[in-house]
Amino acid sequence: MPCAMSEDRRIVAVGVRAIARIVAFPALLAGLFVPAFAEPDAQALVNAADQARNPATPFSVTLDLTQYHGGKQIDSNQLVVYSKKAASGGSYSSLVQFVLPARDAGKLILKNANDLWVYDPNNKASIRISPQERLLGQASNGDVVTANFSADYRATLEAQEDISDGEKKMRHCYRLMLKAAVADVTYDHMQIWIDSTSSELVKGAFFAESGGLLKTVYYRKFANNLGVRMPTEAVIIDGVDPGAVTVMDFSNYQNKNIPDTWFQRSFLQNFQLR
Amino acid sequence: MSTYRRALLSGIPSLILCVAVWPDARADDSDALALADKTAPPATTSSPWAVAAEASWLNAYGDSPKSGERASIDVGYHRAFSPAWSVAFSDRLDGLRDTHSHAVNTLKEAYVDWRDDDAVIVDLGRVNQRIGVAVGYNPTDIFKSNAIRDAISQNPDSLRSDRLGVAMLRGQYLWRDGALAGIVAPRLARAPSDAPFSADFGATNNENRWLLMGNEQLAESFSPQWLVFGTGRGAPHAGVNVNAGLGTATILYLEWSGGSERAQYAVATGAVGRSAFRNKASLGMTYTTSANISLTLEYEFNQAALSGPQARHAAATDPQGDGTYLAYSSAQQENSARQTYFGYVSWDKFLSPNADLRLFVKYAPADRSRMVWTQYLYKFKNVDVGLERDLNHGSPLSAYGPSPGLPRWQATLAWYF
Numbered sequence: 001m002p003c004a005m006s007e008d009r010r011i012v013a014v015g016v017r018a019i020a021r022i023v024a025f026p027a028l029l030a031g032l033f034v035p036a037f038a039e040p041d042a043q044a045l046v047n048a049a050d051q052a053r054n055p056a057t058p059f060s061v062t063l064d065l066t067q068y069h070g071g072k073q074i075d076s077n078q079l080v081v082y083s084k085k086a087a088s089g090g091s092y093s094s095l096v097q098f099v100l101p102a103r104d105a106g107k108l109i110l111k112n113a114n115d116l117w118v119y120d121p122n123n124k125a126s127i128r129i130s131p132q133e134r135l136l137g138q139a140s141n142g143d144v145v146t147a148n149f150s151a152d153y154r155a156t157l158e159a160q161e162d163i164s165d166g167e168k169k170m171r172h173c174y175r176l177m178l179k180a181a182v183a184d185v186t187y188d189h190m191q192i193w194i195d196s197t198s199s200e201l202v203k204g205a206f207f208a209e210s211g212g213l214l215k216t217v218y219y220r221k222f223a224n225n226l227g228v229r230m231p232t233e234a235v236i237i238d239g240v241d242p243g244a245v246t247v248m249d250f251s252n253y254q255n256k257n258i259p260d261t262w263f264q265r266s267f268l269q270n271f272q273l274r
Numbered sequence: 275m276s277t278y279r280r281a282l283l284s285g286i287p288s289l290i291l292c293v294a295v296w297p298d299a300r301a302d303d304s305d306a307l308a309l310a311d312k313t314a315p316p317a318t319t320s321s322p323w324a325v326a327a328e329a330s331w332l333n334a335y336g337d338s339p340k341s342g343e344r345a346s347i348d349v350g351y352h353r354a355f356s357p358a359w360s361v362a363f364s365d366r367l368d369g370l371r372d373t374h375s376h377a378v379n380t381l382k383e384a385y386v387d388w389r390d391d392d393a394v395i396v397d398l399g400r401v402n403q404r405i406g407v408a409v410g411y412n413p414t415d416i417f418k419s420n421a422i423r424d425a426i427s428q429n430p431d432s433l434r435s436d437r438l439g440v441a442m443l444r445g446q447y448l449w450r451d452g453a454l455a456g457i458v459a460p461r462l463a464r465a466p467s468d469a470p471f472s473a474d475f476g477a478t479n480n481e482n483r484w485l486l487m488g489n490e491q492l493a494e495s496f497s498p499q500w501l502v503f504g505t506g507r508g509a510p511h512a513g514v515n516v517n518a519g520l521g522t523a524t525i526l527y528l529e530w531s532g533g534s535e536r537a538q539y540a541v542a543t544g545a546v547g548r549s550a551f552r553n554k555a556s557l558g559m560t561y562t563t564s565a566n567i568s569l570t571l572e573y574e575f576n577q578a579a580l581s582g583p584q585a586r587h588a589a590a591t592d593p594q595g596d597g598t599y600l601a602y603s604s605a606q607q608e609n610s611a612r613q614t615y616f617g618y619v620s621w622d623k624f625l626s627p628n629a630d631l632r633l634f635v636k637y638a639p640a641d642r643s644r645m646v647w648t649q650y651l652y653k654f655k656n657v658d659v660g661l662e663r664d665l666n667h668g669s670p671l672s673a674y675g676p677s678p679g680l681p682r683w684q685a686t687l688a689w690y691f
Contacts, residue, residue: 064315067627071309074627075653078316087450099320102656102690106324106352115495115519121324121350123434124404132523133562134622166307184495184519208564218307235310237303245306247313259392265497266453266489269403270395270446272354272387 042155042176046192048199050148053219054092055226055253058084062099062252065139068245077101077136079144084258086113091152093263094145097271108271109135111145112263114152114184119268126265131186139236139246140186143217149192152185153178163193165202166220166235172196173203187214201231206239213239225253324350325691330426332372334682342372344426348436360387364402366436368424377470378424383439395446400473402439403457405487405501406529406556407515410616410636411574411609413531413554414513416485416503417459418607420466420477427684428647428664429632433607440478452490452497459483482506487513495519501531508549509534523562530555538578538610539588542602543595552577558616570618576609582640585611589671596671611638611673628653636674643668643675660686 060082067075078100083092096109106121118135119126134140149155159175173193180188188209193202204217215238219231232251238244261267328346333339346368354360364382369375385399406412410430421437442459463476485503492498496518504510511533518526532553540547558572580588580599588596603610615637624631629652636645649662662684668675 066313066315068306068309069627071305076316076655078319080320100316102324103326103653103658103688105321105690106350113494120431121352123431124402125431125434128407128517128519128525128527130519130521130523130525130560130562132564132566133568134566166310168304168307184522186522216303218303218310220307220310233310235306237306242303242306245309247310249313249315251315260450261392261448261453264448264451264453264489264491266446266455266499267392267448270387270389270392270448272352272360 039157040174042157042174043150045157045174045176045194045199046153046155046178047150049192049194049201050150052199052228053201053230054083054085054148055228055230055255056085057226058082058256058258059226060252060254060256060258061225061250063096063144064249064251065136065144066247066249068243068247069241070243075101077104081144082256082258082262083145084260084263085148087260091148092145095258095262095271096144108268109145110263110265110268114182117265117268119265119271124269126268128265131184136246139248143186143234143236143248147186149178149190152180152182153190154181158191160196161193163203166218166233171202198229200229215239225250226255322351322353323691324348324352326688327691328686328688330684330686332679332682332684334679336676336681338678340372340679342370344371345369346426358388358390360389361385362387364439368426370424379471380423380436380438381473382437385439393448395444395448397442397444400439400441400478401444402437403442403444404434405513405515407499407517407527408529408556408558408572408574409560409570409618410558410572410634411556411576411614412529412607413556413576414501414515414529415607416483416511417478420480420605422605422607423474423477427662428645429634429649429662438474438478440483441475452488454488455486457483457485459485504533511535520559523564525560527559528555528557535578537580538576538603538606538608539580539584539595539599542599543592545595554578556616566622568618568620570616570620572616572618574609574614574616576612576614579603579608579610579612581612585640585671585673593671600671600673609638609673611640611643613640614638614673624650626652638668638673641668641672641675643672645674656690658686658688658690660684660688662686 060080063079063081065077066073080097080099082095085092091113094111098104098107108119110117116129117126118129155176155178157174158177161175162170162172165171174196176192178190187206189207191205195202200222201219206214208214215236218235221233222229223232234248236246326348330344333341348366350364352362363384366380368378383400383402385397385401387397389395403417404415406415417440422433426432440459441462442457444457446453446455459479461482462479464480466477467474483505487499487501489497489499498514498516501513502510511531513531515529520526534549534551536547536549555575556572558570560568560570562568600610618634621631632649634647644667646665649660651658651660665681666674666677670676
């Protein structure tokens with residue numbers, strides 16, 4: 001069933017579908033050579049969703065995380081994330097700068113491939129951390145850096161279904177199961193829902209190796225940034241304690257000339273505001 | 275039963291399970307989404323200033339009990355005036371009152387930075403250059419010696435944060451997968467100063483030192499850092515820092531340095547001692563649980579330090595010299611025991627979403643002495659309330675035996691601006 005959208009959103013969606021079709025062109029081309037009734041290629045769907053979510057050029061974005069527990073705000077962070085697609089393609093490298101709260105200002109998280117480093121300007125320590133270590137409450141480090149699911153996970157199509165999205169509107173979606181294809185990624189496996197018409201990532205459920213639900217994430221408030229229609233808010237609900245909620249707001253997207261040297265640990269002590 | 279019906283019936287339990295587990299917009303999810311609807315992110319902000327103020331109340335309750343207060347202000351400024359030029363400044367002023375009142379200023383950093391496209395970077399001035407991947411003991415961190423003017427805590431993080439930088443010229447060349455750095459730190463003064471507001475270059479720059487270090491990614495997730503350093507007299511030392519991930523929860527690390535040097539006891543006491551090749555190393559791992567509790571275990575080895583029998587002999591035959599040795603080791607931030615075990619626990623959200631618990635133990639097996647540090651920290655928006663306990667346990671002249679001002683409690687209020 002098509003999504004219920006206002007007229008202007010529908011107009012924007014037409015443009016987005018056009019972009020999604022362009023970025024998914026190789027997959028569509030492949031589709032020409034399979035029978036018309038065949039299921040869509042799951043990996044191509046994830047790839048299209050990645051491209052519909054992430055700018056192709058290096059960029060920076062301001063990220064506000066607001067954490068709630070039991071309906072009360074317990075913490076908040078403001079970060080600036082600098083991201084660039086690795087020269088080898090696929091995954092993104094990201095440098096995350098803490099802006100707020102004041103006690104954490106200047107701290108950095110570096111994600112290069114699946115390596116994570118944290119830098120504290122007070123003690124000048126660059127420490128490698130494991131993907132499991134969280135620095136931002138319910139949000140994992142993998143949640144705040146730019147993720148390219150198609151590079152790290154292998155997808156299978158589970159179903160097509162209508163779901164209520166993060167703005168409580170019905171969308172017709174592909175439900176995909178993604179399993180880790182490389183070592184040391186943030187999640188062992190995940191279910192994601194991708195809008196069948198816009199290729200927008202609408203919702204995700206993320207699981208530990210044990211099969212336990214770690215978190216549910218709703219992606220919402222889609223808007224155009226740097227030529228891509230992307231979610232500008234993610235609502236993270238803890239899998240064990242649903243009262244633990246983190247809201248991530250993305251704003252102030254900017255194209256940025258980011259040298260490759262930023263994405264190695266020796267640079268961390270040299271990072272400075274510009 | 276037809277294949278079709280069998281498939282249909284076998285799928286029903288799965289279908290029921292799916293509906294049970296994944297009802298759309300569950301009540302809980304609706305509550306979360308309603309919370310998100312009400313969320314208003316703060317305005318974007320950033321400042322070149324970092325200012326923190328602290329007020330602490332100390333209570334030493336051992337054989338020589340005393341209480342006191344400390345007020346501190348920590349100011350940092352880091353600003354780029356152009357893509358090429360920037361300045362950095364960091365200073366901490368502590369005012370203490372116990373049996374008497376005094377002040378200690380720690381000029382941590384003051385340097386000018388020039389860079390070309392973040393690939394060539396040159397710094398000149400006082401820089402806090404920290405080296406090493408280990409948590410409890412850093413044998414490659416050659417700039418740690420004499421860097422502490424006033425130890426406000428035994429916590430390794432605090433000892434690294436509140437230390438003097440070293441006056442140096444530092445040049446770095448960085449490329450995509452590696453970096454090369456060279457440092458020259460000249461001798462500027464002969465001896466440390468006790469003057470409250472001294473820049474104290476006699477502590478950090480009382481001999482000429484140089485260092486070369488580099489790292490290059492040799493394989494995915496493997497980028498060891500190699501070092502060569504020296505003082506301009508004697509043979510240079512070598513070092514390496516390496517770490518690796520094991521699964522999604524564990525980081526392994528090794529830090530090593532080695533070179534020809536005199537025994538630490540001989541250097542501390544001025545006794546005669548021959549130079550020999552001596553190894554120093556930390557080997558450890560950090561494991562993080564799914565509940566975000568991090569546990570670090572580290573084995574530390576310092577071949578320049580006294581062995582167990584040597585330490586017992588020194589304590590029995592030359593207590594004064596042994597005391598000098600322990601004080602010297604502490605000032606140099608070198609382990610005084612040849613072998614030490616270190617354990618560190620960091621428990622975020624301990625009993626409360628805003629509270630953290632930190633604890634570490636250093637244990638010298640040769641004399642069974644130990645240092646135990648515990649901190650409970652409750653974080654408000656821009657204020658931290660902390661309660662800290664420092665405790666040494668061991669016989670006199672043991673590695674972590676009785677120490678002035680210990681054991682003690684310390685309550686701290688910290689404001690961040």
